[in-house]
Amino acid sequence: xxxxxxxxxxxxxxxxxxxAGWPLARSLSRPLAAAEHLTIAARGSSDNAAVYGKYLFxxxxxxxxxxxxxxxxxRYGTPPSFARGAVIGISQSGAAPDVAAVLAEARLSRAxxxxxxNNVRSLLARSAHDVFPLGAGPERSIxxxxxxxxxxxxxxxxxxxxxxxxxxxxxxxxxxxxSVIEAEAAEREAxxxxxxxxxxxxxxxxxxxxxxxxxxxxALKVKELAGVWAEPYSSADFAHGPISLLEPGIPVLLFAAxxxxxxxxxxxxxxxxxxGARIYAVTxxxxxxxxxxxxxxxxxxxxxxxxxxxxxxxAQLFALSLATRxxxxxxxxxxxxxxxRTR
Amino acid sequence: xxxxxxxxxxxxxxxxxxxAGWPLARSLSRPLAAAEHLTIAARGSSDNAAVYGKYLFxxxxxxxxxxxxxxxxxRYGTPPSFARGAVIGISQSGAAPDVAAVLAEARLSRAxxxxxxNNVRSLLARSAHDVFPLGAGPERSIxxxxxxxxxxxxxxxxxxxxxxxxxxxxxxxxxxxxSVIEAEAAEREAxxxxxxxxxxxxxxxxxxxxxxxxxxxxALKVKELAGVWAEPYSSADFAHGPISLLEPGIPVLLFAAxxxxxxxxxxxxxxxxxxGARIYAVTxxxxxxxxxxxxxxxxxxxxxxxxxxxxxxxAQLFALSLATRxxxxxxxxxxxxxxxRTR
Numbered sequence: 239x240x241x242x243x244x245x246x247x248x249x250x251x252x253x254x255x256x257x258a259g260w261p262l263a264r265s266l267s268r269p270l271a272a273a274e275h276l277t278i279a280a281r282g283s284s285d286n287a288a289v290y291g292k293y294l295f296x297x298x299x300x301x302x303x304x305x306x307x308x309x310x311x312x313r314y315g316t317p318p319s320f321a322r323g324a325v326i327g328i329s330q331s332g333a334a335p336d337v338a339a340v341l342a343e344a345r346l347s348r349a350x351x352x353x354x355x356n357n358v359r360s361l362l363a364r365s366a367h368d369v370f371p372l373g374a375g376p377e378r379s380i381x382x383x384x385x386x387x388x389x390x391x392x393x394x395x396x397x398x399x400x401x402x403x404x405x406x407x408x409x410x411x412x413x414x415x416x417s418v419i420e421a422e423a424a425e426r427e428a429x430x431x432x433x434x435x436x437x438x439x440x441x442x443x444x445x446x447x448x449x450x451x452x453x454x455x456x457a458l459k460v461k462e463l464a465g466v467w468a469e470p471y472s473s474a475d476f477a478h479g480p481i482s483l484l485e486p487g488i489p490v491l492l493f494a495a496x497x498x499x500x501x502x503x504x505x506x507x508x509x510x511x512x513x514g515a516r517i518y519a520v521t522x523x524x525x526x527x528x529x530x531x532x533x534x535x536x537x538x539x540x541x542x543x544x545x546x547x548x549x550x551x552x553a554q555l556f557a558l559s560l561a562t563r564x565x566x567x568x569x570x571x572x573x574x575x576x577x578x579r580t581r
Numbered sequence: 582x583x584x585x586x587x588x589x590x591x592x593x594x595x596x597x598x599x600x601a602g603w604p605l606a607r608s609l610s611r612p613l614a615a616a617e618h619l620t621i622a623a624r625g626s627s628d629n630a631a632v633y634g635k636y637l638f639x640x641x642x643x644x645x646x647x648x649x650x651x652x653x654x655x656r657y658g659t660p661p662s663f664a665r666g667a668v669i670g671i672s673q674s675g676a677a678p679d680v681a682a683v684l685a686e687a688r689l690s691r692a693x694x695x696x697x698x699n700n701v702r703s704l705l706a707r708s709a710h711d712v713f714p715l716g717a718g719p720e721r722s723i724x725x726x727x728x729x730x731x732x733x734x735x736x737x738x739x740x741x742x743x744x745x746x747x748x749x750x751x752x753x754x755x756x757x758x759x760s761v762i763e764a765e766a767a768e769r770e771a772x773x774x775x776x777x778x779x780x781x782x783x784x785x786x787x788x789x790x791x792x793x794x795x796x797x798x799x800a801l802k803v804k805e806l807a808g809v810w811a812e813p814y815s816s817a818d819f820a821h822g823p824i825s826l827l828e829p830g831i832p833v834l835l836f837a838a839x840x841x842x843x844x845x846x847x848x849x850x851x852x853x854x855x856x857g858a859r860i861y862a863v864t865x866x867x868x869x870x871x872x873x874x875x876x877x878x879x880x881x882x883x884x885x886x887x888x889x890x891x892x893x894x895x896a897q898l899f900a901l902s903l904a905t906r907x908x909x910x911x912x913x914x915x916x917x918x919x920x921x922r923t924r
Binding site for chain 1: 617618620624625635638640642643644645646647648650653656657658659660661662663665679782783789790801804810812817822825826845915917
């Protein structure tokens, strides 16, 4: 069962990446330091990691960060000027033609470009000045798990070093491996959430701030693996309309970290409870866990900015349990392939 | 019935805006011309307009454009440096505290700021250096319609003038009013699509490139008005996973313009048909219309970059028909209020 074993590999993959990645991230951050702005290009799971990357680069390094609209390069032929910025492209397989096209365009305009990929011989790697190899080993399952968290770690390393290069305080990555070990061991709790969600036809997935990326990735995993429609929202955007659609039969999966966004997560939980919703939380905030119908409560100390990495591991276990309970073939989800080539 | 009459006001609102807006957009674009990058802050429908704005500013003016993550200002207190950029905030009511907070932060760092709003005496207007008033008249319905398209027109005016100020070729807005008149008259065709979609519990909404914003806004309107879960995707992202979930009972609403993205829209239509999906298109491309089970085919000549404005009007009529057929109170959608104050 390769998906479960790939999920289990994450503490080791991340430990290796933290060791090998620091000096690499330091040297790759130098060309980024002079960039006026940053663009991140990606698709699918990698695009969810890109959302996390945007929050990291904006908050830590202080650099305005856009997510690329690849069609402006590949379809319209009217890209923005990347000349005074820098561009990061992400693709675990490195085979995404549209992501590579954005990097190639940026390179033409002499902007620094970095490819984050698990395949250093890929199209994406060849399109970039510099490569940040994930070194996660082969990922055989169609659903990205260890390459997702490894990408998040690579982005955290790059953002932390960019912050230092810009004279800002860096992020401590202490405790990250332990927190991922704790998350990977939460299989039984994640399965309990999956059991309680049961046969729901649909799930709403919420996260705010840093946890917005986790909500996006959890929803994608639930769709891919369990075949359940899962719709992700920033809890702020959810309040601007879709909340009115929430019926009692639709469970809410909430990702909420202790810290700056916890008050809002608790308030959202109270609002949802009043509306009769069932709430299932993945959190390290005991108050949020108490307000939920059930929760995976993590205890390992970790910077708020890094919680999306350990929470994503719980999301993977949850999606896997939900899929298994529904009798889905998690190794070969219907209608999906490992590499999707959109242009 | 104020919603239907507000939809009908759009040709007049847009005509007025095009007349009064040109000189205003020209003067507001001057401070934007020196910006290294642009950030657009918004929520809800305005955030869908912001996605359209990103495509306009990147492709026409060539300036890298990010969508703001307001929580970095309001929750984490770690915003990026806006100092060498410019920031546009959008809120029809002008009452969005998080959008105003992003503008206030940018103003502190002396970046040029513009508020696009229908209320020139609002918090948002007071937070910005400059105001672009929509002048759409009072919008009484909870669902934003004329303020959505007016915001899109304001963004097109600003992007076109910024392009000129940067020595790039501008966008012709010729034909826009006529195309909106044509769209607003397509009530019967939009109703036919709504009838054919019938009692589906869920709809997938697709659009690529410029039409991605239309897919987002159409899905939001369908949720708000008709109470039907509508999930929007860029067709490229849809191919990266969610396509596997598409069952025969889930109809696809496709927005596709003639031009650079039409080949992909046609290819996606063929793929979806092979999978047994029913496709309903809003398009000005006869080929895409032919491949669909039914379509609203618009004929008025219009720049591809402006089609999201006329297509959005068809989306409004479609959502209204779907809501009416389901017996929903479109003036007072359950659980929604006109102004949502998220922080």
